[in-house]
Amino acid sequence: MAIINEETNEIHLKILVIGAQGCGKTTNLQSLYKQTAGDLATRLFDLHGMSARSSFFDFLPLTLGKHQNHDVRAHLYTLPHHTLLPTMNFSLLAGADGAVFIVDSRLSRLPASEENFRRLRELVRVAHKNMNDFPIVIQFNHRDDPQAVPMDALRLAFHLENSPTVEAVAVQDIGTVESLDALADLILNHMEVPAPVDAGLA
Numbered sequence: 001m002a003i004i005n006e007e008t009n010e011i012h013l014k015i016l017v018i019g020a021q022g023c024g025k026t027t028n029l030q031s032l033y034k035q036t037a038g039d040l041a042t043r044l045f046d047l048h049g050m051s052a053r054s055s056f057f058d059f060l061p062l063t064l065g066k067h068q069n070h071d072v073r074a075h076l077y078t079l080p081h082h083t084l085l086p087t088m089n090f091s092l093l094a095g096a097d098g099a100v101f102i103v104d105s106r107l108s109r110l111p112a113s114e115e116n117f118r119r120l121r122e123l124v125r126v127a128h129k130n131m132n133d134f135p136i137v138i139q140f141n142h143r144d145d146p147q148a149v150p151m152d153a154l155r156l157a158f159h160l161e162n163s164p165t166v167e168a169v170a171v172q173d174i175g176t177v178e179s180l181d182a183l184a185d186l187i188l189n190h191m192e193v194p195a196p197v198d199a200g201l202a
C-alpha cells in the first residue's frame, strides 16, 4: 500500500512491472533510470551490472515529482514471468499500489503474453477481489518489430476497463516514462492525501 510520511511530506508508491519473459521489463527500468537519473534520491543499484540478479527481480527507486505538495517516490519491482503464480506473488501484489503490464507485441510472443494476462487477472481477483480497485496501465512494447501485431488486435486481446494503454519501444526510451506517469496519475487521483505539514507556509 502507498505510504504517506507526514513528517517528510513524502508519498511512497509500490509499483509492479510485469509481463512475459523478454517483453521488456528490465529494459523499461533501465530506460526510466536513464531518463530520471538526475532526480534519483537513491542509486541503490547499477542496473547494468545486475544481470545475474535480474533473473530474480529488478528494483528501481525513483522520484516522480510533486503531488499536493508531497514528494512522490516510486519503488518499481519487476517479477520474472515464472513467478507470476498465485502462491508466490499474492503478498507482493496485495501490497502493490498498481502495475504496468507489458504486452510483447511480437507475433511469436503473443501466447506468452496472453497466458500472463490471464494469470494477472486471476491474481488480482484473488488479492484485490475487484479489478477496478487495482490501477493497471497496459504497455504495448516492441512496437518497432517488423512482425508486431497490429494495435487493433492487441487492444481487443488485452483490454481492461479503466486501464490506459501506451505504445512503447523501450529500447528507444519511447513510452516508458509515459507508462509510469499514467499509472502514477491513476494511483494518486484515487488517494486521499492529508494536508502537508508546511501547508500554512506555502
Ligand SMILES: Nc1nc2c(ncn2[C@@H]2O[C@H](COP(=O)(O)OP(=O)(O)O)[C@@H](O)[C@H]2O)c(=O)[nH]1
Residues within 6 Å of the ligand: 019, 020, 021, 022, 023, 024, 025, 026, 027, 028, 141, 142, 143, 144, 145, 168, 169, 170, 171, 172
Ligand atoms: N527492438 C526492441 N527490443 C527490445 C524492446 N524492449 C526490449 N527489447 C530487448 O528485448 C530483450 C529482452 O528485454 P528485457 O527487458 O530483458 O525483458 P524482460 O525479460 O521482460 O526483463 C532485450 O534484448 C532488450 O534489449 C523494444 O521495444 N524493441
Ligand SMILES: [Mg+2]
Residues within 6 Å of the ligand: 025, 026, 027, 054, 078
Ligand atoms: Mg528482466
